[in-house]
Amino acid sequence: MRLEDGNAIEGDALIAADGIHSVVRKKSLSTINPRYSGYTCWRAVVKPPKEFVIPGEFTETWGSKGRFGMAPLTNNQIYWFACINAPFQSKDMSAFTTNELSHAFQDYHFPVPELIKWTGDEKLIWNDIIDLKPTNRFALDKILLIGDAAHATTPNIGQGAGQAIEDAIILSKILKYKKCREEAFLEFENLRMPKTKKVINLSWRIGKVAQLDNPFQIKIRNAIMRRLPAKIQENQLESVFHTDF
Structure with a gap:
């Protein structure tokens, strides 16, 4: 490899962990x-006034104009994200400042618009959401794709980094007893593919449901969500979070 x-450099095999835009x-x-x-999505980490933060509580708000989430961090900081339906690589979206963003979410509950407006433009990170x-x-003979290079997922269930860590643990265990690299890579593929496929598909579906902007569809979604037993949702997520190492 050059x-x-x-x-x-030369080697017996190549493990490619070079991200969603993997060159390999x-x-x-x-x-x-x-x-x-x-x-598309904007993110920021800020240290806002204390009245903007509920300690220890993560919230995500779904509305017709978009989705907004907040998570408290250490040192009285807060991480927030805002997602809006938009064309791919929209020049209008890329030009958004916190002023335009707070206007888009102006009808949302406290402290959503206030927190956005309080955030400095230099704190904003903007990306289209892809997977x-x-x-x-x-597995490709002596090449193995792992992490986002193999199974990048949308961030709706927070499993991107988690699945990459699972990859590393399981691959290290396989390599301890499989001396043939091609066989080891194929076993990794057989073990990891069903789980990562489930994560990708579930996260994709949740994102589509969360980003609904049709009033009639939103009404149906909200009615279903109110009536759906918490145990069903927990069981669905448990199948994602549990891994037999």
């Missing part, structure tokens, strides 16, 4: 590309 600085995946599986979720549609290949 590196950017011109140096070349593009070379090996050129037809697999990131897909756009249909919504990888589940694939049937992680």
Whole structure:
């Protein structure tokens, strides 16, 4: 393999953990590309006035204009995100300041618009939300894709980094008793593909439901959510969070 600085390295195998825009995946599986979720997102970490924060409480608000989430951090900081349905790589969205963003969420409950407006523009991080549609290949002879290079997911159930960590643990266990790299990589693929596919599909569905902007569909969604037993939701998430190592 030749590196950017011109140096070349050799090895028995290659484990590619180079993210959703993986160069290795593009070379090996050129037809697999990131897909756009249909919504774009702004994020920030700030230290707002204390009245803006409920200690220890994470909240996510779904509305017709978009979705807004808040999570408290250490040192009285708060992480927040705002998602709006938009065309892919929209120039209008990329130009949004906190003023435009707070206006978009002006009808939401306290402290959503206030928190956005309080945030400095320099704190904003903006990205379209993308993932990888589940694939049937992680192992490619002596090449193995792991983490976001193999199974990038939307952030709706917070499992992107978690699944990458699971990959590392399971792969390390397999490599301890499988000396043939090709066999080890295939076993990893067989073990990890069903779980990561479930995570990707569940997160994708949750994102679509959360980002509904049709009033009639929102009314139906909200009615179902109110009547859905908490145990059903817990069982669905338990199947994602549990892994047999």
